[in-house]
Amino acid sequence: MQARGGGKMRQQMPKQDPEIRWRNFDEVALGFTVEQAQAEADRCLKCKKPMCVQGCPVEIEIPNFIALLAAGQPEAALAKIKEKNSLPAICGRVCPQENQCEKLCVLGKKGEPIAIGALERYCADWGRKEETEAKSTPQETAAKGKVAVVGSGPAGLTAAADLSLMGYKVTLFESLHAPGGVLRYGIPEFRLPKAIVDYEVGNLVKMGVEIKKSCLIGQTLTIDDLFSQDYQAVFIGTGAGLPHFLGIPGENLNSVYSANEFLTRVNLMKAYLFPEYDTPIRIGKRVAVIGAGNVAMDSARTALRLGAEKVIIVYRRSREEMPARLEEIENAEEEGVVFHLLTNPLQLLGDESGNVKTMVCQQMSLGEPDASGRRRPVPILDSEVSFPVDTVVVAIGQGPNPILLKGTAGLNLNKWGYIEVDPETLMTSIPGVFAGGDIVTGAATVIAAMGAGKKAARAIGNYLASKK
DSSP states (O other): OOEEETTEEEOOOOBOOHHHHTTOOSOSBOOOOHHHHHHHHTTOOOOSSOHHHHTOTTOOOHHHHHHHHHTTOHHHHHHHHHTTOSOHHHHHHHSOGGGTTGGGOGGGGTSOOOOHHHHHHHHHHHHHHHTOOOOOOOSOSSOSOEEEEEOOSHHHHHHHHHHHHTTOEEEEEOSSSSSOTHHHHTSOTTTSOHHHHHHHHHHHHHTTOEEEOSOOBTTTBOHHHHHHTTOOEEEEOOOOOEEOOOOOTTTTSBTEEEHHHHHHHHHHTTGGGTTSSOOOOOOOSEEEEEOOSHHHHHHHHHHHHTTOSEEEEEOSSOGGGOOSOHHHHHHHHHTTOEEEOSEEEEEEEEOTTSBEEEEEEEEEEEEEEOTTSSEEEEEEEEEEEEEEOSEEEEOSOEEOOHHHHHTSTTOOBOTTSOBOOOTTTOBOSSTTEEEOSHHHHOSOOHHHHHHHHHHHHHHHHHHHHHHO
16 A cells, blocks of 8 residues: 555555565565656655755755656666765665655655655665666875774765765774674664675775774774874774663573674674574573664564564553654564563563573553653552563663773763764864764764764865865
8 A cells, every 4th residue: 555645655665574574584675666666756846945855964965866766767866876875775774764854855744755765775776786886986096195994884884985985095994804884783684685785885895995804993903003004084983882781680691682792693693594504592482672772673573583482572661752763663563573561671580590581570651751852661569570581682772882992092082981072073082083973972873873974074084185
């Protein structure tokens, strides 16, 4: 069924049947057909003052690329996207467009907004299928100078791409054995296939970006080492990979994971290719995931695919406060994940061998809004309830990994341990060192990190030009 808007019907992207997909790791969303993309592009009103562009953190000229697509020119449409965004196939899949560009679409005032994310994905997938490289040419053939980018997640990849297009020789430093950061290790295969990440990273390599893997800045090399190797500026985009826990009794029992560890193990050790690859993750029959963001949904849906018979989401607020994308919540429900809302874990109980067996929770009600703007959960007396569990995944957010931060003298941090930067330039307390993404803001979205990478690249270019 299509949704109405502006007198025409918004196209709905086809998906795998829930009865089939919950036992495989193939991509759930299947992408627009040619006919769907054409019909959706034709819905665009071509506004003289397009509000959608204001909602895009990476500044894509949305009406222009849609107009080219409507005119039957997908290659030109992709080229237009890539003028601003070097990772369109990724953004088209995981960017929360409903809270950004689509939220400001004029059609959405009286109906359904243009499916901007789906059209971006269509263009990117068309280019990949046709093996068309639609990108700008670097401004100069001779490099203006060397810039080091630390971390190959969305912020780092975007900064590296933009700096390369500006004419700088860019080296991307990644601590693990393959680039991508959260895109590769934190997002499940069924939502963002590794082949898509490989393709987007491969395009950066073709642009001239050098990638050094298995190099942990802060241990393998320091920031000072990078400057001694003639890098003129450094961008830190290491993300927020240190998991948060609840601090309740029993979190040290066996088979209690942070979502960070759980998803990284699945992706790093290729559990999605089981039984071709075996992965040391004990799942059991009953899995509880604590939290209700996108990472919690990813964890719950992954547990199902790894063989769990029952997966529950435990969240201390109501459905209206759940931070996950509506699409991901609906996908989880379709696949059989059960939601226990207004429920807060109190303790985990184990057996004589130290394996988790029971989660004890308390029912909650909602009071007045707290600092986050959401209504504060208030315990209900004498309302304890217990759930039998074999595995618990804690998905309540991440903090900054301290390895690079503690090993860099003169780098100012805020009270939460994130890097302090100038809000306009993203320069840190160390001249020539910039930072952006989750390592500055705390855990946010992929597209927000990409926006920070783009902003930092522009600032680095201005900084190096001023030095000359």
